[in-house]
Amino acid sequence: MLRGPAGAARRPGEAPPGDMLLAAAATAGLLLSGRRLRGPLLSLGAAAAATTVLVRRAWRTTGPPADVARVSESEVGRPEVGEPEAWARHRAELTHRHRGRAARATTLSVGSQVADTSLYLLFGWASVVVFRGESPALTARGLAGAPRQLGAIIGVAAVARAMAATLSYRADTAWRALGQDVQHEMRTELYPHVQRLQPGRLEEERVSRLAGVLSGDIDQVGSFVATVPHEAVQLATCLAMMAGGYLVGAPDIAWIAFLPLPLIAWISLRHQQRSSSVYAAGGEDRARLNGRLINSLEASATVKSFCGEEHEAGRVSELSHAVRLSGTATDRFTAGYSQTVLSITATSFLANLLAGGRKAIGGTLSLDLFSVLNVLPQQTIFKLTALGVTIDQLQRTQAALHRVKYLYSLPTEPVGEGRPLQAGQVTGDITLQHVTFAYPGRPHTVADLSMHFTPGTSTGIVGATGAGKSTVAKLLTRFYAPRTGRVLLDGEEVRELDLADLRRVVGYVSQDAFLFDGTIADNIRYGTFDADREAVIRSARLAQAHTFVEALPQGYETPVGERGLALSGGQRQRLALARALLKDPPVLILDEATSAVDNETEAAIQQALRHYSTGRTLITIAHRLPTVRNADRIYVMNEGGRIAETGTHEELLASEGLYTSLWALQIQDTPRPPSR
Numbered sequence: 001m002l003r004g005p006a007g008a009a010r011r012p013g014e015a016p017p018g019d020m021l022l023a024a025a026a027t028a029g030l031l032l033s034g035r036r037l038r039g040p041l042l043s044l045g046a047a048a049a050a051t052t053v054l055v056r057r058a059w060r061t062t063g064p065p066a067d068v069a070r071v072s073e074s075e076v077g078r079p080e081v082g083e084p085e086a087w088a089r090h091r092a093e094l095t096h097r098h099r100g101r102a103a104r105a106t107t108l109s110v111g112s113q114v115a116d117t118s119l120y121l122l123f124g125w126a127s128v129v130v131f132r133g134e135s136p137a138l139t140a141r142g143l144a145g146a147p148r149q150l151g152a153i154i155g156v157a158a159v160a161r162a163m164a165a166t167l168s169y170r171a172d173t174a175w176r177a178l179g180q181d182v183q184h185e186m187r188t189e190l191y192p193h194v195q196r197l198q199p200g201r202l203e204e205e206r207v208s209r210l211a212g213v214l215s216g217d218i219d220q221v222g223s224f225v226a227t228v229p230h231e232a233v234q235l236a237t238c239l240a241m242m243a244g245g246y247l248v249g250a251p252d253i254a255w256i257a258f259l260p261l262p263l264i265a266w267i268s269l270r271h272q273q274r275s276s277s278v279y280a281a282g283g284e285d286r287a288r289l290n291g292r293l294i295n296s297l298e299a300s301a302t303v304k305s306f307c308g309e310e311h312e313a314g315r316v317s318e319l320s321h322a323v324r325l326s327g328t329a330t331d332r333f334t335a336g337y338s339q340t341v342l343s344i345t346a347t348s349f350l351a352n353l354l355a356g357g358r359k360a361i362g363g364t365l366s367l368d369l370f371s372v373l374n375v376l377p378q379q380t381i382f383k384l385t386a387l388g389v390t391i392d393q394l395q396r397t398q399a400a401l402h403r404v405k406y407l408y409s410l411p412t413e414p415v416g417e418g419r420p421l422q423a424g425q426v427t428g429d430i431t432l433q434h435v436t437f438a439y440p441g442r443p444h445t446v447a448d449l450s451m452h453f454t455p456g457t458s459t460g461i462v463g464a465t466g467a468g469k470s471t472v473a474k475l476l477t478r479f480y481a482p483r484t485g486r487v488l489l490d491g492e493e494v495r496e497l498d499l500a501d502l503r504r505v506v507g508y509v510s511q512d513a514f515l516f517d518g519t520i521a522d523n524i525r526y527g528t529f530d531a532d533r534e535a536v537i538r539s540a541r542l543a544q545a546h547t548f549v550e551a552l553p554q555g556y557e558t559p560v561g562e563r564g565l566a567l568s569g570g571q572r573q574r575l576a577l578a579r580a581l582l583k584d585p586p587v588l589i590l591d592e593a594t595s596a597v598d599n600e601t602e603a604a605i606q607q608a609l610r611h612y613s614t615g616r617t618l619i620t621i622a623h624r625l626p627t628v629r630n631a632d633r634i635y636v637m638n639e640g641g642r643i644a645e646t647g648t649h650e651e652l653l654a655s656e657g658l659y660t661s662l663w664a665l666q667i668q669d670t671p672r673p674p675s676r
């Protein structure tokens with residue numbers, strides 16, 4: 001078994017890695033080259049080999065930056081994820097679609113670098129004309145006299161500058177546009193996939209982590225495409241121009257020009273490795289300060305009532321001091337690096353000047369050539385200083401892609417599969433037959449559960465907290481599938497039905513009345529996006545929301561704020577209810593949908609729902625027994641996720657079981673004050 005450069009095993013017969021091919025080509029080049037070029041080629045090869053070895057070592061020993069590694073292994077979980085099919089397809093499409101653009105942008109990057117470097121070469125040449133009085137090379141080409149020569153060089157330099165500006169602008173914008181497009185396409189492809197994740201997986205993955213992949217990681221990929229290939233192509237162009245220039249023009253002193261390259265590459269990589277930990281420490285200090293500030297400001301009522309202002313100010317000052325110290329350390333570090341790089345660049349320049357100058361004085365190197373060649377190493381070194389940042393970007397992008405790939409590997413809900421359902425033909429006959437279900441890693445939530453919901457009737461489900469009432473609703477809407485047993489709608493197993501159709505015919509108002517950042521009308525219309533204003537108002541009236549909405553200065557156009565925080569809990573619940581009523585489903589499940597509403601308003605809602613639910617199947621899950629007392633049937637669930645009792649309110653009271661004792665407890669409760 002052979003070992004690849006990164007320590008990876010390579011099977012016999014596998015294609016040799018790129019550097020072996022390079023070595024073979026270099027050996028052939030050396031053998032074919034004349035004696036004059038053999039030495040310079042060797043020094044170029046040595047510089048290239050040393051630089052490659054250093055980059056490889058840095059890549060292997062450091063791995064991804066500290067902050068990236070932490071996220072990719074602990075948060076995302078499995079470092080090794082296979083190639084999910086959806087991701088492989090999307091990646092292939094992206095590559096195929098943008099191949100031509102990437103090739104054009106690469107050409108522009110090469111052109112812009114050639115024009116830019118030419119400009120500096122021309123400056124060097126112009127100074128020779130000024131100091132020496134003429135350029136023999138130009139005189140030999142029929143352009144005699146310093147003023148004419150100078151004018152010609154400056155004219156060409158102006159053209160080179162214009163070309164450099166145009167090509168750089170076009171290359172930069174081409175790469176950036178490509179980065180933006182890749183980012184946009186990745187996000188718009190990944191987001192629907194994330195939305196289709198099975199609810200269980202969606203709950204397991206933290207929202208902040210999912211949002212982090214969809215925003216931060218995809219941004220990382222986009223900014224990588226926008227900048228790194230452009231810089232890498234420019235560096236390669238600089239290296240090629242420098243190597244070509246020295247090998248052709250001054251092979252004897254080529255080694256002096258090549259010598260600093262591995263040194264600069266090494267310093268740049270070392271700097272990046274060390275700076276990533278310095279910056280990570282500074283970032284953590286800033287994050288701690290930020291967290292403390294937000295926490296303190298959010299808890300302002302608690303801080304004030306416990307007179308904790310001084311205590312909070314002290315803690316903020318402490319953290320701010322830590323930020324100051326880490327900031328100073330980072331600044332010192334950065335300043336030290338730029339001075340080191342400048343010193344090496346200057347040393348290389350002086351060494352070139354000395355060696356090349358002696359040859360020019362001795363007449364073995366033309367002054368014209370000497371003046372232009374001197375410029376090339378400066379440009380290359382300048383570009384090479386960004387190598388550490390490039391490697392860092394590459395590693396960050398790899399880690400970001402790893403996380404994208406991981407999300408693609410998570411199981412999704414089926415789309416467009418199953419038997420279609422017509423809302424108008426659904427009667428709403430629902431049956432649970434011996435259903436057993438457990439959340440992953442948990443004991444059974446419901447066990448051997450059987451229930452029946454007769455079409456056109458209302459059913460209440462009550463029971464202890466954690467008994468599994470909401471779980472029943474989730475099984476009906478196929479958020480989860482039972483382990484054993486069957487859930488049937490109109491005699492058909494729900495898992496055989498088209499999922500989107502099923503959710504269209506089953507309206508569900510969950511415990512947490514979630515509102516989107518938008519207006520009240522937008523929130524009621526959510527899911528029935530084409531509903532007109534009259535329909536919106538009608539459902540708001542049914543949900544007893546119209547009066548409070550009308551009383552607001554902007555009425556239905558009032559923004560509800562992030563997560564609806566500009567409204568009270570009872571108001572939010574009524575809007576969520578109005579949203580479900582507007583959907584007009586044949587089956588409606590209300591899971592603690594009015595728990596934050598005062599008794600009087602709840603009674604009005606129930607009155608309205610009695611008319612609304614005619615011909616529909618209404619399932620009401622509640623803790624408050626008065627919410628379900630008028631239901632045609634009530635199921636009482638016990639803690640083991642089983643049915644303890646069933647019957648009408650009167651029948652259950654007569655049986656003097658669990659329901660009777662709960663009722664006795666609750667009617668002693670003080671009535672709640674009216675909600676706003």
Ligand SMILES: Nc1ncnc2c1ncn2[C@@H]1O[C@H](COP(=O)(O)OP(=O)(O)OP(=O)(O)O)[C@@H](O)[C@H]1O
Nearest residue numbers: 203439440442445464465466467468469470471472
């Ligand atoms: N996503 C989940 N992952 C793991 N366990 C869960 C999940 N959701 C609910 N459970 C557990 O399942 C059990 C039943 O929860 P469920 O929400 O169905 O109860 P409930 O009767 O509706 O309770 P409550 O009246 O408090 O709303 C609880 O023990 C709960 O901790």
